[in-house]
Amino acid sequence: MTSPLQRALAAFQPRRTFPYDRVLNWFPGHMAKGLRVIQSKLSSTDLVIEVRDARIPVTSINPRFERLVGRKNRIVVYNKVDLADPTLTDLFRTALQKRQKVNVSYHLASTYDASNMRKLLELAGSKGAELHSLTALVVGMPNVGKSSLINALRNVGTRRGKAAKTGAQAGVTRSVASVVKVYEEPPIYLIDTPGVMPPHIPSPEAGIKIALTGGMRDHLADEQVIADYLLFQLNLHSRFEYASWAKTPDLMPTNDIHILLDSIARRIGAIHTGGEPDHTAAARFWIKQYREGKLGRMTLDEVRLADTPVVETESRRQEKKRSKLEKRKQARKDGTVSVP
Numbered sequence: 116m117t118s119p120l121q122r123a124l125a126a127f128q129p130r131r132t133f134p135y136d137r138v139l140n141w142f143p144g145h146m147a148k149g150l151r152v153i154q155s156k157l158s159s160t161d162l163v164i165e166v167r168d169a170r171i172p173v174t175s176i177n178p179r180f181e182r183l184v185g186r187k188n189r190i191v192v193y194n195k196v197d198l199a200d201p202t203l204t205d206l207f208r209t210a211l212q213k214r215q216k217v218n219v220s221y222h223l224a225s226t227y228d229a230s231n232m233r234k235l236l237e238l239a240g241s242k243g244a245e246l247h248s249l250t251a252l253v254v255g256m257p258n259v260g261k262s263s264l265i266n267a268l269r270n271v272g273t274r275r276g277k278a279a280k281t282g283a284q285a286g287v288t289r290s291v292a293s294v295v296k297v298y299e300e301p302p303i304y305l306i307d308t309p310g311v312m313p314p315h316i317p318s319p320e321a322g323i324k325i326a327l328t329g330g331m332r333d334h335l336a337d338e339q340v341i342a343d344y345l346l347f348q349l350n351l352h353s354r355f356e357y358a359s360w361a362k363t364p365d366l367m368p369t370n371d372i373h374i375l376l377d378s379i380a381r382r383i384g385a386i387h388t389g390g391e392p393d394h395t396a397a398a399r400f401w402i403k404q405y406r407e408g409k410l411g412r413m414t415l416d417e418v419r420l421a422d423t424p425v426v427e428t429e430s431r432r433q434e435k436k437r438s439k440l441e442k443r444k445q446a447r448k449d450g451t452v453s454v455p
């Protein structure tokens with residue numbers, strides 16, 4: 116026997132698309148500067164640790180880094196796995212195992228997991244096995260956990276406290292920091308860098324995913340729009356627990372963000388003096404719940420075995436094309452004929 120609520124839930128139709136056409140771009144001056152400094156430091160570092168967000172494993176690839184550090188010895192860390200859907204993470208792990216390359220290793224991580232951090236230290240150490248000491252540049256998009264990673268590795272490797280400033284909002288690290296020792300013997304040093312966004316976010320949905328995972332300041336995308344996108348994703352994944360928590364009408368899931376924000380505002384007591392529910396406060400609260408994993412672990416990108424580092428493949432192709440063009444240009448300058 117199914118209850119009326121179960122029958123109503125089974126009949127609920129989530130939205131299949133999220134109509135949104137605003138292209139979000141955020142590239143303040145400190146990012147452009149950060150990118151230049153990263154470029155200038157590359158030749159004096161042995162390794163690049165590129166941090167991405169395991170909840171948006173494809174969207175958190177910054178093609179800028181591909182171009183910049185593509186040929187460098189690199190560990191790509193998919194951080195915050197504790198917030199990502201474990202089933203999709205397993206699928207993703209399998210995809211990554213098939214993608215290991217000579218100069219790129221992949222590592223799924225949570226900075227809260229000491230044994231995971233120890234494995235990452237070992238992996239970094241193995242990358243510089245023949246060196247007396249190893250220096251790595253830690254790069255990635257804003258808020259993916261670069262500074263937290265440095266602190267966690269330092270804690271595991273040297274038992275010392277926090278060295279890099281962290282924060283829940285994007286853009287805490289604004290300049291390239293000094294070198295932090297995270298292991299004694301052989302010495303491993305890490306350099307923190309400011310989070311850098313791609314200069315052009317490929318689609319409106321990619322922008323809103325970055326915003327929801329905390330990669331840009333909330334007001335840039337508008338809190339209520341981010342909250343609506345979160346509702347869209349939860350419904351799509353049949354995660355309806357929010358309805359009973361927020362006490363929505365009839366405890367039913369909804370596709371209407373205003374109905375949900377009304378319920379949340381009343382639930383948390385965010386009411387304006389005239390008695391109106393404060394939708395902005397409710398939206399902020401709701402987004403924070405997701406970011407802290409309190410609405411369950413949810414991956415926002417579609418993960419298929421085939422689509423792991425698509426951008427990397429594309430950028431290699433682009434790189435070849437560019438180098439061909441450059442050679443032709445040079446040949447024209449030199450007065451020589453280039454053979455295709």
Ligand SMILES: Nc1nc2c(ncn2[C@@H]2O[C@H](COP(=O)(O)OP(=O)(O)OP(=O)(O)O)[C@@H](O)[C@H]2O)c(=O)[nH]1
Nearest residue numbers: 225226258259260261262263281282286287288310
């Ligand atoms: N759940 C979870 N949260 C994490 C993890 N790593 C970092 N965080 C949180 O993510 C937020 C951002 O971390 P930071 O280390 O400041 O990120 P960042 O990449 O240095 O940020 P920018 O300064 O913007 O470049 C903080 O609130 C951290 O506590 C993780 O593995 N799991």
